[in-house]
Amino acid sequence: MLQTLIPSAAPNACATSNRGVLSAAANGLDGFIVQHGGDLDRVFGRSGIDPEQLLHPTLSLPLTNYCKVLEEAARQTGCDNFGLRYGQQFQPQALGLLGYIGLCSATLEDALINFSEAFPFHQHSTLIELVDQGDCYRFDYQVRHGAINERRQDAELTMGMALNLVRHVLGPTWAPRQVAFEHSRPQDWHEHRDAFQADVRFAQGCNSLLIPKSELIDKVMPGSDPILLMLIKDAIRQLGDTGSGVSSETGLLDRARQTILATLHLGEPALDEIAHDLGLSDWALQRKLRDRGLSFTQLVDQIRQESALTHLKQQHLSVTQLASMLGYSETSAFSRAFKRWFGVSPKQWRSAANS
Missing domain, CATH: 3.90.1520 (H-NOX domain)
Structure with missing residues (x-):
């Protein structure tokens, strides 16, 4: 243990x-x-x-x-x-x-x-x-x-x-x-x-x-x-925080993104698990995200999109490896999502970005 x-x-x-x-x-x-x-x-x-x-x-x-x-x-x-x-x-x-x-x-x-x-x-x-x-x-x-x-x-x-x-x-x-x-x-x-x-x-x-x-x-x-x-x-x-509030940098949305990013490689992020890590109930997290114009699914999608583009620039990471890092159980599921986001496949995007 x-x-x-x-x-x-x-x-x-x-x-x-x-x-x-x-x-x-x-x-x-x-x-x-x-x-x-x-x-x-x-x-x-x-x-x-x-x-x-x-x-x-x-x-x-x-x-x-x-x-x-x-x-x-x-x-x-x-x-x-x-x-x-x-x-x-x-x-x-x-x-x-x-x-x-x-x-x-x-x-x-x-x-x-x-x-x-x-x-x-x-x-x-x-x-x-x-x-x-x-x-x-x-x-x-x-x-x-x-x-x-x-x-x-x-x-x-x-x-x-x-x-x-x-x-x-x-x-x-x-x-x-x-x-x-x-x-x-x-x-x-x-x-x-x-x-x-x-x-x-x-x-x-x-x-x-x-x-x-x-x-x-x-x-x-x-x-x-x-x-x-x-x-x-x-x-x-003495550099520590003597105030009672949390800085804007570590607001709820940022902390939610941090938590999702840190666990993404383990598989599809679950609302209840992310909410628990943030000390919130499922409905409280959903409501707070909705107040910011987002759903939990949209937030996960945003993080995956940003991470996909960042990692595709690394030539020595295969699309299959990237799919796993982003929490997809199948490479085909990642490829479909990527095409939905950007209109091309991950390999096509990589080829165009490096041409």
Whole structure:
């Protein structure tokens, strides 16, 4: 039986002053883009990022813009594995408060727990869990913002950050037992295997690292400092929400989209299950959606349409794989739905988009 040690924070437990992600998560991004031949003005301009914000690690960047700048950087530099490479060089101390919560912990196990516990204050609309699987911990990560479909680069960056926290203690050759990504397998996937020195799987339900517990036993953090840890925990908690309301970013519609997106790969979304996850009755969710001019079926359709177009741009994901990711039991059912939405088949759309 799996036991969740550190659950992701509820929407009203996240930070008031941070409604996205702390800009420390983009530490050195400008230099890394230039190093890979990218045009900073173009990348930041298209992503809606003010470079001045990157100079202040506790300022908040909208999560939509943050994920977009990483995807745009990958496109502009021609480096498909941009997030992976950025994550490989991203050391814990560069992550600001969140990084030092790990570094100042007593043991490596404590570092992983403290890092997971603090993460919701660092980044909003995100699942972070450290799951006890018996002989291993599974570190899960997934952006759950309803407006973000392209998030591959962010996922690869974050897995690299977590990897480097462990390697800070166990050395640069340490490898997890397994790595999983929710996105499809990229063309240069061998680079992922080499970076993690592990079995890397794609098109999974969540991004995760599988860490053997035996390798964490009695591993003391070299920079352990209980007093500084207490001060850093207090500082990051001050970013927390002291108000009683939920921000507009995490309104009902956005939370419904996040929940549907996170469970879509499991099959056809059920109204009663989504409503239960949102703490509502079936009729209450239907009424609230109707007030916004939507039915539950229309909302699921919208999410599937957006996700289908996003993933069809990835050449190495087959239509059959995409159908399964979108919750269709048969590829033919997905193809019929796609033709109803856009008037052409998924293969025709992909061919035209890349011609």
